[in-house]
Amino acid sequence: MTNVEQLLQAGIIPSPNPLTPEQLEALNALTSVEVDALISIHIKLVGPFKPIDFVGTCF
Amino acid sequence: MPENRTNSQRLRATIAITSGKLSERAHEVWTHPQFGELYPEFLFAIYGMIISSTPMLHQAALEADRLAASDTLASQLAPYLHIHAKEEQGHEQWVLNDLSFLGFDREQVFSRLPYTSVSALIGSQYYLARHVHPVAVLGYIAVVENPKTPEYLEELAVRAGLPIESMSTLLKHSHLDKVHVADFDRMLDALSLTTRQRDIMTASGITTVSYLEAFFVDVLEHFSRSADRHLSARIFHRAATPSLSAVSEVAGRSASG
Numbered sequence: 001m002t003n004v005e006q007l008l009q010a011g012i013i014p015s016p017n018p019l020t021p022e023q024l025e026a027l028n029a030l031t032s033v034e035v036d037a038l039i040s041i042h043i044k045l046v047g048p049f050k051p052i053d054f055v056g057t058c059f
Numbered sequence: 060m061p062e063n064r065t066n067s068q069r070l071r072a073t074i075a076i077t078s079g080k081l082s083e084r085a086h087e088v089w090t091h092p093q094f095g096e097l098y099p100e101f102l103f104a105i106y107g108m109i110i111s112s113t114p115m116l117h118q119a120a121l122e123a124d125r126l127a128a129s130d131t132l133a134s135q136l137a138p139y140l141h142i143h144a145k146e147e148q149g150h151e152q153w154v155l156n157d158l159s160f161l162g163f164d165r166e167q168v169f170s171r172l173p174y175t176s177v178s179a180l181i182g183s184q185y186y187l188a189r190h191v192h193p194v195a196v197l198g199y200i201a202v203v204e205n206p207k208t209p210e211y212l213e214e215l216a217v218r219a220g221l222p223i224e225s226m227s228t229l230l231k232h233s234h235l236d237k238v239h240v241a242d243f244d245r246m247l248d249a250l251s252l253t254t255r256q257r258d259i260m261t262a263s264g265i266t267t268v269s270y271l272e273a274f275f276v277d278v279l280e281h282f283s284r285s286a287d288r289h290l291s292a293r294i295f296h297r298a299a300t301p302s303l304s305a306v307s308e309v310a311g312r313s314a315s316g
Contacts, residue, residue: 023076026072026073026076027076030073030261031254031257031258031261033255033258033261033262034073034258034261034262034265036262037261037262037265037266038077038265041265041266041269042269043077043080043265043268043269044079044080045076045077045079046079046080046083059105059203059206059207059228059229059232
């Protein structure tokens with residue numbers, strides 16, 4: 001099972017899948033520990049999302 | 060996905076993929092139509108983070124010292140963590156000064172408990188640094204040191220009707236953190252990480268993203284309750300709130316110089 005399939009099954013990627021092909025490729029490059037971390041903390045992955053959007057989020 | 064990415068590129072790319080919800084919540088705070096009214100609550104939340112993150116970083120540095128004799132990565136991390144903890148020291152005073160400028164006494168800050176999201180955010184880093192490996196805090200740093208630009212903050216002050224003097228914490232970080240981010244990436248890219256060490260760092264970053272999203276939700280929820288006197292007994296009120304004469308008094312003293 002791919003990372004994306006695991007994340008879909010766990011509800012981390014919502015249905016219908018809003019992520020871009022690039023995001024899905026990046027998720028499939030994560031290690032199993034990183035995927036477990038996403039699942040165990042119940043992060044919801046939303047999209048479409050550009051990395052630049054994260055700039056200036058915090059303080 | 061290219062595997063020739065540097066450590067910092069890989070970490071930041073993973074944070075970016077997972078930060079969609081965090082970005083949405085943060086955006087709701089930064090662009091809130093009543094940002095001027097919400098801002099003291101936001102500063103209170105930031106105070107909770109800043110007052111606890113410096114000792115947490117210091118603890119991670121001490122843990123790296125403890126492991127250094129038998130752990131190459133810990134010996135490489137220790138100097139950076141000590142320097143970074145020192146760089147962050149005393150910034151909580153900036154927050155208190157900003158709140159004081161707005162008429163909020165520091166006793167009001169001290170009398171409140173921090174958000175549970177803040178204790179989870181910082182507490183998880185204490186745990187990871189002590190019981191897993193201090194490399195974990197690099198994931199935390201990569202997420203939280205991500206400031207707005209000075210230009211954005213200046214525009215925000217005008218839009219929200221806030222005196223720029225009350226934004227010293229944010230403005231100073233917007234300048235300082237640019238340097239910190241460059242230092243961080245340089246240090247991280249010089250490390251030779253095993254897959255396990257990298258996993259610890261990334262998992263910590265993912266944890267930070269999640270608790271930071273909860274932090275912004277807490278800011279919004281606490282502010283939304285501030286209009287209800289019954290629900291908001293311990294939430295900040297505007298200095299003009301009649302029932303809080305002490306707040307008004309402090310505001311009056313500030314205004315008269």
